[in-house]
Amino acid sequence: MRTLIVCNDPAFPPVSGADLRNYRNAELAAEYGPVCLVSVRPQADPSKPLAPRIHTAALAIEGEARTSSIGWWRGAGENRISRSALTRLEALVQTFRPDSIVVEGIALFKLLRPLRPLASQLILDMHNVESDLAGQLQRNAWGPAAITAASGLRRLERKALSIVDRVWVCSGQDREKLNALAQHGAPIDVVPNGIPRAEDIPSVLPAQTTTANGFPVILFVGHLGYEPNIDAAMRLAGTILPGIRKALPDARLIIAGRSPQPKVEALSELPGVTLVESPGDLTPLLQSAHLTIVPLSSGGGTRIKLLEAMAWGVPVIATPLAAEGLDLIDGDEVLLSESDKGLTQAAIALCRDRDRLARQRMRAHEAVWARFGPEAIRNAMRRGFGLDDTAR
Structure with missing residues (x-):
């Protein structure tokens, strides 16, 4: 089976x-x-080694002249795709001749119709239900664009479901949202986010990191140009960390991710805050972390970084939304609170009780490896490709 992922x-x-x-x-x-x-x-570094049987390509070249885009109209949430990019994609498909084409998200909607006749199976991989996310942003009053975005994205999602053969979502909750949105359309498969780079993480619980560089070291990882992550980083640095430092003066916060907006860059000037832009390897950061705190107030899909932290034995303190779709047990596998005050108090209480901290590390580690380890995701992917429809 030959697969093209866009x-x-x-x-x-x-x-x-x-x-x-x-x-x-x-x-x-x-x-x-x-x-x-x-x-x-454009590709960042096409020379780096890839896994066997995978090769990469890009539809744009750094520094090339801008060309016109596909379509005379582009709705909210859609990315601009140039005509030259579409031409390169069509040529690539003719050469590669995929059996299945997987398209990432509704932002690439403009590619669905051109790709429809070029493979026997067209799959839309929805990392988020974008119309639901836009509705959350509207409720949180994050800009006038969010007011009209949700309805436009709902129309786009309905159209997409009528074009593709299958849809992948991250959780059962997202599947319910899409089913309510479009009751007739492509089959919707839950292909969860799994533990990233699982092969590089010890399956046995790693030893607790030392306190030589401060305690607790709190880690937050995410795309720092993404509005929900920006908001979370600002809450962490501006409210939650100062509250923790009142009780635990050596507490530190590490914010790591790519494309930090200026207001995120400015957070590194606050006491105890370090910004790591575009980390090449997260392993040292995860090995040195005592906690991860994820104060998301909007977002969709499931948080891969949360799974990665738990796989390393880093306890997670988060808002219920941040853990949505993972079916984790509050107070046992994860600690949840809606408010900054609640997240702050949960972090202080956990760090003051070292036995409880050790239990939390173990429960987080066990839960994520059992439910989101490689074999569980492999089985979900097989169903997502329709290779095991008898199991649906």
Whole structure:
């Protein structure tokens, strides 16, 4: 089986949650045959080694002249795709001849109709239900664009479901949202986000990190140009960390991710805050972290970085939305609170009780490996490709 995966940003080397999902999809698809992982935007470093049977390509070249885009109209939430990019994609499809084409998200909607006749199976991988996310942003009053975005995205999602053969979502909750939105359309498969780079993480619980560089070291990882993550980073640095430092003066916060907006960059000037832009390897950050706190007030899909932290034995303190779709047990596998005050108090209480902290590390580690380990995701991916429809 030959698979072409189309994403907006280069998925290799994977850094953000979207990259991690796209590259994980490519690795699992490569178990069935060759994979071409193609990005609309230019590749960062095409020379880096890839997994076997995966090769990458880009539909744009850094510094080339801008050309006209596809379509005379582009709705909210859609990315600009140039005509030259579409021409390169069509040529690539003719050469690669995929059996299945996987398109990343509704932002690449303009590619669905051109790709429809070029493969026997067209799959839309929805990292988020974007109309639901836009509705959350509207309720949180994040800009006038959110007011009209939700209805436009709902129309776009309905159209997309009528074009593609299958849809992948991250959780059962997202499948319910899409089923309510479009009761007639493509089958919707839950292909969860799994533990990223699982092969590089010890399956046995790692030893607790030392306190030589402060305690607790709190880690937050995410795309720092994404509005929900920006808001979360600002809450962490501006409210939650200062509250923790009143009780635990050596507490530190590390914010890591790509494309930080200026207001995120400014957070590094606050006491105890460090910004790590576009980390090449997250392993040292995860090995040095005592906690991860995820104060999301909007967002969709499931948080891959949360799974990665738990796989390393880093306890997670989060808002219920941040853990949505993962079915984690509050007070046992994760600690949840809606408010900054509640998140702050949960962090202080956990760090003051070292036995409880050790239990939390163990429960987080056990839960994520059992439910989101490689074999569980491999089985979901097989169903997502329609290779095991008897199990649906």
